C-alpha cells in the first residue's frame with residue numbers, strides 16, 4: 001500500500017548523540033531510526049527547530065552527511081551545518097540526549113553510474129556534506145573519485161582529511177588563499193575535468209557555483225548532477241515554495257519542486273539564469289495580453 | 292513505519308484509549324466520519340501526507356485550488372517565515388483541471404479518500420467552466436470556491452473583498468454544480484465586515500463557508516533591503532492568525548447559525564481545533580502546521596476527540612457553537628466542571644458570572 005512503502009519518508013523523534021565543531025561548522029549526530037536505513041547519498045532531512053512550542057514553524061533542511069543503520073544507538077544520521085540564523089543557532093545549542101524531530105529521508109538521491117567511470121565531486125562550503133557517502137558508493141562500483149573542495153576560507157572547508165582518505169585526487173580552493181589555490185572552484189574545474197577525463201560531475205554548493213559547474217561540465221561533455229538549495233517551507237512536496245525552472249525530456253520547461261523532484265537535478269536541465277523567475281515559455285507561464 | 296507525535300497538548304501526555312465519542316459531522320448534507328480536513332494548498336492532493344498518516348481516516352483532503360489551465364505561479368522566493376507563521380506567494384501553481392482529474396482526483400478515488408475540490412479562477416466565466424467540468428465527475432464530496440483571487444475583469448480586485456463579485460462567483464458555481472454536492476465559499480479575512488460578505492454569498496447559494504484564507508502581509512529583508520518575496524506581498528498563515536480566524540468564525544456563526552462552517556487558521560493542536568468548534572465550526576482544516584508536523588491532521592483529530600471527551604461532550608455536534616450560549620442561561624452539568632492541567636475534573640465552585648454585554652462588537656479597541 002502506498003502509505004506503508006519502505007522507501008518513503010518517515011517522521012521520527014530522535015535523540016542527540018553528539019554535537020561537535022568542525023572549523024566554522026557544527027556536526028550533529030542524532031538517532032534517526034528508519035531514516036538511517038533508508039538514506040541514500042544526496043537525501044536530506046528536515047529538522048524541526050525551537051522545541052515543541054516553537055514559534056519557528058518551518059523545518060530546516062540539511063543534507064545527510066552520514067547514516068548508520070546499526071550500532072549502539074540503532075540508526076543514526078549526521079548533518080553538517082553553519083549556524084547563521086535563528087534555527088541553526090538553536091541547533092548549535094543542543095545538548096546530548098535532547099529530543100529532535102526529524103522528517104526524512106527526503107528528495108531524490110544522486111544517480112549512480114552503472115559503469116566504473118571517472119567522477120569529479122565538486123563542493124562549496126558545507127556542500128561537501130553529502131559527498132562522502134556518495135564517494136563511498138562510487139568507489140564500491142569501481143569508479144575513480146576526484147574531489148574538488150572550495151570555500152571562502154580554510155575554516156569553511158568541510159572534510160578535507162576525509163576527502164584525502166577516499167579520493168584518488170583532491171583539489172582545494174579558497175577565496176583568500178588560506179588553503180590550496182586562491183580563487184574559486186570553477187577556476188580550476190576545466191583543467192581538472194580534462195586531467196581526470198571525467199565522465200560524471202557531482203556538485204553541491206551555492207547556486208552560482210552550480211550554474212558554473214553545470215556549464216563547464218557540459219562544455220567538457222561530462223554529465224553533471226547538481227544538488228540545489230532552494231528555500232523550502234515543507235520539504236515534502238505539499239506547498240510549492242521550492243520551485244525552479246527545469247527542462248523536461250519533452251523539451252518543456254516546468255517549475256519543479258526541488259524537495260521532491262530534486263534536490264539533485266541534471267545540470268544541463270536546470271535553467272540556471274532563470275532561477276528565481278518563471279521563464280515566459282514555461283508551462284503555464286502568464287500569457288502576455290491574456291491572463 | 293515510525294509515526295511520532297510531538298507532545299503539544301495535555302492529551303498526549305500518556306496514550307489514553309481513544310475516547311468513545313461521535314466525531315462525525317454534517318457539512319451541508321455531506322456526512323464526514325471525522326471533522327478534521329486538510330487545508331487547500333497545504334496538502335497537495337494528499338499523496339505526500341499519506342506517507343505519514345492514513346489519509347482515508349481524516350474527514351477529507353481539500354485539494355490545492357485548481358484552475359482551468361496549467362499555471363506556473365510566481366517567481367521565488369515564495370515564502371518567508373514569520374513569528375508563529377509564514378508568508379506565501381505561490382501564485383496558484385497547478386497542472387490545470389484536466390491533469391488534476393486524471394492524476395490527483397483519480398489517485399484519491401483509488402486510495403479511498405474523500406475529496407473536497409478547491410477551485411480558483413480569474414473571472415466568473417472561469418468559475419462557471421470549472422464547475423461545469425466537475426459536474427459529472429464522481430467522488431467529489433464538496434466544492435470549495437477560493438474567491439481570494441484577483442478578478443481580471445475588475446482591475447485585479449479580489450472577489451472575496453467585494454460582496455457583489457463574491458456573490459456572482461458563488462451563484463455561477465452553485466448553478467453549475469450537481470445538486471447533491473455542497474458548495475463552500477472560502478472567505479478572506481481582509482475585509483471590513485466579514486459578516487456582510489458571508490450573507491452575500493449565502494444569499495447567492497453557498498451551502499457552507501470556509502474561513503479563513505490568509506491575511507495579506509509583507510516582510511522586508513533587512514540585508515538586501517528589499518521585499519523578501521518575489522511577489523512582494525504574500526498571504527500570512529499559521530498560529531499567528533488563529534485569533535483572527537476564531538473571531539471570524541464566531542461572528543459569522545452568530546449571524547448565520549444554520550450555515551455549516553469549515554474553520555481554519557493556525558490550528559496546531561486539538562485544543563486549537565476545539566476553539567473553532569466552540570466558535571461555531573462544524574469541521575476544521577489543518578494547513579500550515581502540516582509543514583511543521585506532517586502527521587498533524589491525524590494528530591489534531593485524536594486530540595480533538597480527547598478534548599471533547601474531557602469536557603463531557605458525547606459528540607462533536609454538541610460542541611459546535613457552544614461558546615455562544617448565553618451567559619445567564621443555567622449552566623449545564625458539563626459547563627460546571629473545571630479542568631486542571633492534569634486533566635482531572637472538579638465541580639466548579641460557585642462563581643458569579645457577570646452578565647456580560649451580549650452584543651458582540653467587532654474591533655472594540657482602536
Ligand SMILES: Cc1cc2nc3c(=O)[nH]c(=O)nc-3n(C[C@H](O)[C@H](O)[C@H](O)COP(=O)(O)OP(=O)(O)OC[C@H]3O[C@@H](n4cnc5c(N)ncnc54)[C@H](O)[C@@H]3O)c2cc1C
Pocket residue numbers: 044058059060061062063064079080081082083084085086087088089126129228229230231232233263371372
Ligand atoms: C536541500 C537542502 C539542503 C541543505 N543542506 C544544508 C547543509 O547540509 N548544511 C547547512 O548548513 N545548510 C544546509 N541547507 C541550508 C539550511 O536549510 C539553512 O541554512 C537553514 O534553513 C537556515 O535556517 P536558520 O533558521 O538558521 O535561518 P533563518 O534565516 O532564520 O531561516 C528563515 C527561513 O528561511 C529558510 N532558509 C534560510 N536560509 C536558507 C537556505 N540557505 N536554504 C534554504 N532555506 C533557507 C529557513 O529554512 C527558514 O524557513 C540546506 C538547504 C536545503 C534546501
Ligand SMILES: Cc1cc2nc3c(=O)[nH]c(=O)nc-3n(C[C@H](O)[C@H](O)[C@H](O)COP(=O)(O)O)c2cc1C
Pocket residue numbers: 239330331332333355356379381383409437477503504505527528529530532555556557558576577578579580
Ligand atoms: C503555501 C500555502 C498555499 C495555499 N494555497 C491555497 C490555495 O491554493 N487555495 C486556498 O483556498 N487557500 C490556500 N491557502 C490558504 C490555506 O488553505 C488556509 O486557508 C490558510 O493558510 C489558513 O490556515 P492555516 O493557518 O492552518 O494554514 C494556502 C496556504 C499556504 C500556507
Ligand code: FES
Pocket residue numbers: 231232233234235236237238239240241242257258259260
Ligand atoms: S518545500 Fe514544499 S513543495 Fe517543496
